[in-house]
Amino acid sequence: MAAPKHRRTALERVEKFLSETYFTDCNLRGRLFGDRCPPASLSCFQTPRRIPYDEAVRQEFRPAQVGDSFGPTWQTCWFKVELSIPPAWAGREVHFVWESDGEGMVWRDAQPVQGLTKEGEKTSYILTSSMKETEPHSLTLYVELACNGLFGAGKGSMIAPPDPDKRFTLSKAELVVFNRDVYELLVDLEILLDMAQLLGEENQRGSQALCAANQMVNVCNVTDPSTFPAARALAAAFFSQRNGESQHSIHAMGHCHIDSAWLWPFEETIRKCARSWVTVVRLMERNPELTFACSQAQQFEWVRSWYPGLYKQIQDFVAKGQFIPVGGTWVEMDGNLPSGESMVRQFLQGQRFFQQQFGRVCSEFWLPDTFGYSAQLPQVMRGCGIRRFLTQKLSWNLVNSFPHHTFFWEGIDGSRVLTHFPPGDSYGMHGRVEEVLRTVKNNKDKGRVNDSAFLFGFGDGGGGPTQEMLDRMKRMSDTDGLPRVQISTPDQLFSALEKESSQLYTWVGELFLELHNGTYTTQAQIKKGNRECERILHDVEVLSTLAMAQDGGFQYPASQLQRLWRLLLLNQFHDVLPGSCIQLVVEDALQYYAEILRAGAGLQQEAVQSLCRELLEPEAGDAGSTLVLNTLPWERTEVISKAGPAGTETLALVTVPSMGYAVVREPLLPPQPVVVRKLEDGSIAMENGVIAACLDVMGRLISLQLLDCQRESVPDGCRANQFALFDDVPLYWDAWDVMDYHLETRKPVTTLLKPLEVTLAGGLRGSVSFSLQIGKSSTLTQEIILDATCPYLRFLTQVEWKEAHKFLKVEFPVQVRSPNATYEIQFGHLQRPTHWNTSWDWARFEVWAHKWLDLSEHGFGVALLNDCKYGASAHGNILSLSLLRAPKSPDATADMGHHQFTYAVMPHLGSFQDAGVIQHAYSLNFPLHTVPARSAPCPPYSAFSVSSPAVVLETVKQAEDRPGAVVVRLYEAHGSTVVTWLQTSLPVEEAMLCDLLEQPVAAERLQLEQRGLRLSFTPFRVLSLLLVLRQ
């Protein structure tokens, strides 16, 4: 064997032998395809809609040719392709080759058979691997071409708003003879060349690879296929030299991350799923070892209803263990903003779907591409039958490199899950030498564990894995110098990691992504829709359950609620709720919210009608009164506004029992009325006996006092409720990112349009209002409201927002000193620092919270509550709420227009727990319901109450598939160990603990005692109970 004398010439010689650009007239690559033949005929028709096959083939097709272009964006072009295979091709492998910049689906005999997307290296549909003379030589195919690319149709850059006028070109449509022997040699040589280059000259194995490749080129005469076996034998001899025992194991799994909507609308995703999955099915037919991990029950449901034939094939491959449903959730949701209950429903809807369709639930949570992970997720996973978690996104951290790839992740309650980040830092690998080497090199736990995941396949429209990827990895299965690469499954990976887990480290608390922190604020209407819909579904479930318990004839709207929940869960997808999607998706999402609110309001009304029927029918001459319903689990005394005579609204102070109702005939008198006074300098003082506020003409708080103790909340010389505008120009990901340097551009908003004036003089409610000019063209009007007995000041805010790349926040400097602030998260809260000591601290300059955040020192604190905001920060003694952004990509119209939202400030004595901040934040988000009623006397009614203020009864619903049984979910909200009593007036016959999937967790029944059910909690523990009602 002649060894190469000169490394560089040998390397480049092999490169040229494989080149797609150079010397294709005489190199190996130039021989990949043999004879070609155009279609016998090609015709097409175009439609703006995404229509079914049956409708498409009935249309009139007009002649078309290669080189034609189609469009504009989002149209669909259907092609009829008549093919006639030349008889001389007998015995040859024949492909139908189709190249276009649009995404294609091949249909044959009315079934989808192959997805074709050039960007995903899918341009061939294999007609036969060896043409038989007896086979019919003529056939008709249809190609459905979507006028959008893999990443939509961004104008100029990927995430730019779509170009509405883009055209898509058909650049190739032909029959070709495919030379598989040439292909196999190409794959051999590519691997050897990569090893030679990447392992390097100083590495023995790298040098051997170069030697082998050089010799193969010597042996190979490209015009004489009879020389190929000798060349292949050289490669085989090299690849069969095996590794030692200590070598790292890579678990390769086919994957295709499909965003459920992003730079394209939901409807296109349905076709992306079909195109990708049919491609995977074809590949599985030829490669029985191929595995494919596939998440998101919603996408399975889409394919089930739109492509039943394909779905059947998928079910068969699921049964064979090749097509592997993973994740357990309805969609791959945002990991920060959905409420605790929403996260439970993601799993409840997902796992139940997987159980019904495939006979098993998923055992791993799968969320590779989400912008941070709540510290409550481990407990939610464990409650849904999941102990394993795979993600990857934290490799995108801009500041700190996450210290592990395999570790235990521990949530705020102490629940742990085994977590793995594929160390190659991608969920779209191509099975290349460089990637498997990087996987081992990057793996930060490789001394502790010897296994890594490797997800390969083109995502989104790319159609997942390719034959080349598989063939590369076959050669790398066990060859000295490379890690072992085995086609594996999530179960095999995690089982291997579990065996090695004794030395793993534990990460406690949230997995915060140090990037994409603008997604807590972008697309404010989507955030608001999410919060409102979470509220209405909560209320519908509570009221419908009470109605069902009271009246056996009431039909709990289980299927309607499932439909509405699934819409809400879909909108929680990780490019929708974060606001990182195009305008078309925003429009769909807002429509889904409107539908949930509309249908939810109807269901709520039906439940109230049934629950309170006798109270709702005023008799003739009845002066009428008001029924007030409370869906929260504590008694509330609040000022409500109720319908008065002739369309007027009147205020009343009412007390309503926990999860129940009361009829208000004689409103209560407040212990102290609200007093509003205008002072000489134009400022206004408001007080209600609990708090006293003083506001300047621009609506800023000069003073906010707790009257009990005369404690001031606003530091001397500071102004709270100060609006500030920041320049907001990130580095690339416009809708996603707010950068640290935006803080250096702060401009306080000080242009007054309308000075502060009194709008309600006091009594039960006092209010003042003012208007400001923001930036050049936006305006803000605020009404600041103080109710009798209420411990917080409410800011009802309207903004006309017309900015570009600006960020609006409101700031509350407070007279509190603490190194940590507290933020509400799902079923609990956590603390984050108020200082920027370390890089881990300052990287959290913009964080997320749910209904409240709080800054407390011993004995005193100030909380900020909100009804639809998620972005926040606390630096030093300044609490900020992030209100509006104005990114221009991928939606150029993002957040433009009218906004309404409410936040509130609540100073308090003692801890936020003892002061009831948690309960008040709920009350702000779940207003009391008022309904006109008859004035007959009626005792107040309470369905549930909880004896400890540390425990929140969050959810009351009918058990899935079990009419007559109720599920209630409670959590410990203070971070304490506590025993409490759950009291109910429902006719409970039997009570037992169940998991989040509503399966009883122990045979043991809970004792139903006089005081109710005795329940024990540890900090942030979530408990679900199954209550069987007496029929």
Ligand SMILES: [Zn+2]
């Ligand atoms: Zn994604």
